[in-house]
Amino acid sequence: MTDKNKKSILEVREFIEKHNIDTVRLGAVDIDGVWRGKQVGADYFLNKAAIDGTQISNILFGWDVADNLVDGLDFTGWDSGYPDIALIPDLTTLSLVSWQAQTATVICDVNTLDGQPLNLSPRHILRKATEKAEQLGYKCHAAYEFEFYLLNDSIEDISADQWRSTNPVKKSGHCYSMLHHSSSSDIIGEIRKSMRASGIELEATNSEHGPGQYEINIKYDDALKAADDAIFVKNGIKEIAAKHGMTATFMAKPNAAWSGSSGHVHMSLSDHQGLPIFANPENKSELSEVGYNFLAGMVELAREMSAIYLPNINSYKRTAGAAWSGGNSSWGFDNRTVSHRAITSAGAAARVENRIPGADTNPYLVIAASLLSGLYGIENKLKPKDPILGNAYKVSPELARPLATSLEEAATIFCDSEMARVIFSDEFVNHYAQMKKWEIKQANGYVNNWELARYLDII
Template identity: 35%
Template sequence: MDARQIRSAADARAIVEERDLKYLKVGLFDGDGIMRGKYMARDKFLSALEGGFGFCDVVLGWDSNDQLYDSAAFTGWHTAYPDATVRILPETCRELPFEPETLLFLAEFAERAETICPRGLLRRVLKRAEGLGLTASAACEFEFFLFEETPHSVREKNYRNLASITPGYYGYSMLRSSVHAEFYAELLSFCSAMDMPIEGLHTETGPGVLEAALLHDEALAAADKAALFKTFTKVLAQRLGWMATFMAKWSPDWAGQSGHIHISLKGRDGEAVFHDPSKPSNISDTMRWFIGGQQALMPELLSMIAGTVNSYSRLIPGFWAPTSATWGIENRTCALRAIPGAPKAQRVEYRIAAADINPYIALAAAIGSGLWGIEQRIEPSAPLQGNAYERKPPASQRLPATLIEAAGRLRRSKAARELFGDAFVEHYAQSREWEEREFRKAITDWELQRYFEII
């Protein structure tokens, strides 16, 4: 039986028995998009297929560095960190090329924990789309830097003077990709085997930076693939003695790393709803309202897209990252790029997103705000022509400048609470406020260099 054929608990049980697997690997993604999981013995796994299993809810109560939030209401010392119920998702079964004696299954939080589960959040948004007679397709594309380093060496170097796998700029380089052809081949093959196929792979401008565009799929499956791609690209790199980073901006000398999201919608008849040949640039009313909602809510939802302190280092003029809630037709200086074309190809590119996104939360924000725009028939501004960086945006299009400001905007957003629920908004906002407070404890190299002697 092929892992891609698994659709039900019965199918999952059958493949485990057919292969006589002793252990299964089960994982889920937390609020920061980090994969948490474990190996499960066969009998426990088969039992959990039917009734779920308990997973310590501390993974919903700590940050990416395993430090406990100080103001989370959902869980904490006040609840004593009990188990939360988790359901296994048979249809997510995947081969693990490095571990042929097991299979990988994704899981998600259920019951009360489902209200703040990132995957559950996206499912609720997509259910909203269904209520409008719509289904969403999506694809993520990620830029990531590769280094000839290890987890030990980067710490020994204090993350400075790192050796990239290649020097210089060399965007779209056939030279670089040919020299490292074995790595490219292994990454392409590995991603195909794990059902997260790459549609395009090339070097970007910068030392050791690549861009991978994942093949589009139904939005929930696309988020699974994006989250798995980030995790297992890092796994593959480290197994080769390298390291990959998906930080939004790892160096002041180079442009940030994008994580653009492409989105399209279909109606009940399976036909594309963004395309209308009678309208300018084939942009239908539905697509225009979708863009209008995304544009209107982007300042309020930015922390769901730019969820780290580092995210805001990327959002500066002239470095291929948007700086305000603008949109344009085939305009790569805007936060939203409308891409006209054939009915199946017409889509919106959500360019504000960086490589550090949690794909589930980012897709929920990007799609949810667009659906809100359709429901409210929100008209966007006129499409911007030319260089968006040279234009002073109106107040309604200005974006929060810091994570803590963005978290505050989310907390105060009535639309966010209506789209995502009070429980998620409160929990996520406090987690982002915590993240910035942790940053405030740090003394940066810049501060030392600027103030140590002269002040």
């Protein structure tokens, strides 16, 4: 163990003792962005797991969101017996779970048993993307915005009612309404205070357009920490809601009549001295040349990245029509109908907002795809087309290539994309595409209430 690691263990011990921690959560996200792992006692964590890590089945990357085993994966399956992989705690992520007594959490990297990073791990994929940026002379910063719905019923009650009891805490949606926001201050205020106590700053919260829909804005940070924070906040909101007998859902479109829930990402670059790269000091109403190169790469590869930004069957219900979400490969200045919004400034606030992702995405993969697309634009000195000045939903496909309109189309595009294989890897693209094809197969075999209501009687 290096001196640095010894010091880290000492700091961790002080943290555990200061907060009287009894339980430590060790976890990582799977391909779908679901937070999974183990809970261990504080003594075991300090004396064993914090030093050597712990083991978990590689089924972590072999099942879907419902824990069904996925067929056709090269990485794992029944033939290999689902052997172990290693969860290695990143001690810099140790945080207090302020809404649970005597509990802390730490995010893990995922390794093979011989100590090599697992190439399919979303956190490793993002780490590699940030390392590429650093090799090119850049440091990436990112910030997540999440929209979500608060439902009055517990998840057990909703499940018992066959998923029909989606009763929002508000019966109408009034975006930015201070009245609606203040009348939900008990739980929204608790979320904000809990995150602050756990070391994460929410810059703003507000009511959104849908009934019982809210938005939270997480303060920007380095790209990897921004993704870590997004996972922590998302899981925390769900747990805090459950304590109140409620359900917080980050589904892209939980009800056909409601607004979709977005997961917009703001991104920028700085140099190694911390100076903003996207800022144009000579004209604060424009991005820098590098900023435009980065933007052009994101827009150019947006269609190929549809499966990352819109990863579920339900995702495409949100992007259908003019629904405050990017539906094509477009950009504009401070235009909320485009897929990529250029936000200009003479300083560090200069950035690009990716408006395609929903709240149902994997933050590590979304930030990695956005960053790698932008770096592709820089490396190839791409120039963006003219900005969309009006309604981007109405522009022709020649001006803005449509994104995929279904998961089936997105998975095919992603699997066939040469650039996806270049900026990720053949191994990841094949694995991810197979996961999405499996999801489509599950959906196609299910008879839903809409089909019953439409066909059962009349046909």
